[in-house]
Amino acid sequence: MDNNDNDNKKKEEEEDNIEEECFLFNKTIDASPIKNLKFNDNTINIESNYIRTHCHKAHSFDWLTEITDLIKDKSNMVEIAFKNGRKEYFLLQNELKIKVGDIVLVEANPGYDIGIVKLIGEATKLQMRKKNIKISEYEIKRVIRKCRQPEIDKWKNVMDLEFPAIYKSRELARKLNLSMKITDVEYQADRSKAIFYYTADDRVDFRELVKILAEQFSIRIEMRQCGMRQDAGRLGGLGSCGRELCCASWMSKFHSVSTNNARVQQLSLNPQKLGGLCSKLKCCLNFEYDNYLEASGKFPDNSIVLKTKKGNAVFLNNDVFREISWYAYDNEYNKMIPLSLRRINEIIEMNKNKIFPDDLLEVDKNVEEEKPDYQNIVGVESTARFDKKDNFKNKKKRK
Template sequence: MGCSSCSTGKDGQPRGCKNNGTCGTDGCNKLTVFDWLSNMALPNGQKPFDCVEVRFKNSRKEFFKNADDLPLSIGDVVATQSKSGHDVGMVTLTGELVKVQMKRKKVLDDKSLPKIYRKATQRDVDVWQKSRNKEEEIKKRAREIAISLKLQMKLSDVEFQGDGSKATFYYTAEDRVDFRQLIKDMARAFGIRIEMRQIGYRQEAQRLGGIGSCGRELCCSTWLTDFRSVSTASARYQQLALNPQKLAGQCGKLKCCLNYELDMYLEALKEFPPQDSKLMTKKGLAFCQKADIFKETLWFSYKDDPATWHALKKDQVLKILEKNKNNEKVSSLEEFAQDNIDDHNTVFENVVGQDSLTRFDRPKKRKNKKRRKNRPTAKTSSDAK
């Protein structure tokens, strides 16, 4: 994610707009939507959909009605209606896809939507940028006030309205917080209207962004729009170790990516025998210790010898269970495990033709570059005569 105005400078900081991927060029914005219907013309006589999607700071998006039929396109900065005054945002989607997004988010009544006043003038943009430049300083001062009042809450972000008359403070807290005195102190200190909005830990990570353990930007701050519940059962189905340090994301909750491949695992487990399967053999009762979905292999051990595991294929286990269902016992697990032993030894060859990685570790042999001189041969007795 990067554009010409947000490319990295010499000091490692973003060059140009210095907004860390939230500039107005729409080349690296969070939750950017690609309009795949933009090059398709509408049927004759059909008017374009008169609602647009506008993105504000970070990932906040809202729908607005284009009542004046302004010629808007993706990336335009517009002044929109708000409860008091006006706000400034950037158009992220126009046309028929807005109708699809509204239906997906269950916004069916487009008549009650707020409207777009105009395209933002230079004065609107200047006031908007001036207000955004004060956000970090005000956030720091607001945290100091909250600490002095000993409130159990964390102020994570501040968002100014486009006209600079109102600021929304986003916070996270475990329990209910009485912030009435906090609002009074902040309104007296900053001279603006204050709105407090509580968000969850996932929403906090979405607004702040960051780099995940995979090395890529957080899914919630780039493309993920809905937060589905993630339980430890998702990790159990995928046979992952229940380690909170590895399974938790930057928000402190279970990673959303645990749900990405869960459907594939559940589909594969339908054909697998249950994990608590017991095999009846003449040698004794056997329990399942481990299962590998990709190799379709299960490991069983006898009740009297739990340290020795025997690898059985999925079809073999189902065959044994079918016999046990008919009150038939197999002789032993070794009879089936013997067929799964692969005697082929894999030989790794250098098929690419590359040199060895340890070729520089070998001591070089010094070559004797001196040429040997031709020594005179000894004369025979016949030659001497």
């Protein structure tokens, strides 16, 4: 029994170490389930539950895997994922047999790079069409072969150099008084090139910085600017809704968001509530915008005044999904009258024919007044319920 317990403890410790390694590995690249990797001179079998999507984009889903037999012209293009969700497309030659999740060696400019297979077959072709990538205009590079263990070990050692490079580049940018922030560094697997990602509000002249970085690291330097939303998606975090950021978990494209989205959805224009962690307007303002826009299109213009014999009524507010609008008479703004969409259109048609109804609510039985769900039980809400006890105590003290 003792030996079994010791063996179980050793297995648990090994699994914990593996999970820590995979956590670091997955932070570096957008990883898929990988098997038979070697970390710390130990060959391990990494199951899919160890590779966690820690603040990274969702994996591409190949929905054509079950119907490959029906596809006549199979595509030989594959989608390869690299760090920070960067994905590129490569040509598969020499009938190389690979599957999703394999670590492969691919051509780069210059040298070679290492990535993980995300999509194969016809799904890759459709993905390229979705991103408006034409094969005739695209610089097609080849998949060389599957990676060997020494190459994976070298790749891991190269990735360990990225964090020191970030801090070093930030110090250099600070000394040069450049208004930019180096957010991440991506080394090529053969250590011949490094991509420095940065954010900046305005255009930055970083030519001097590139010269110094090339001298410091003795590699080819490439600078890429990323927006605030992309940077927030790379770092990850929790939104005001309590869930992981959409840009970090599943969003791959960022559409423009304006304050008009908030106005259409009848939200208060409060920058603290409408702004996200990236200090920009929240992307989720776009999610229901089309529904609100379509529903609000059924309503007449808010500037139309409803004329009745009792007086003119002006628009105050509406509920687009319940199809209810609130109006008030000119001299009674504190009294809001709910009207259904049918009744509003009916009054407008009557006004066009110079007919004025006696009242807004005339013949309108579709809108019912909402009654409160609570009840005042034994005077619980009375503010004077505590005064009686205090008076009783004071009488006792006086005696």
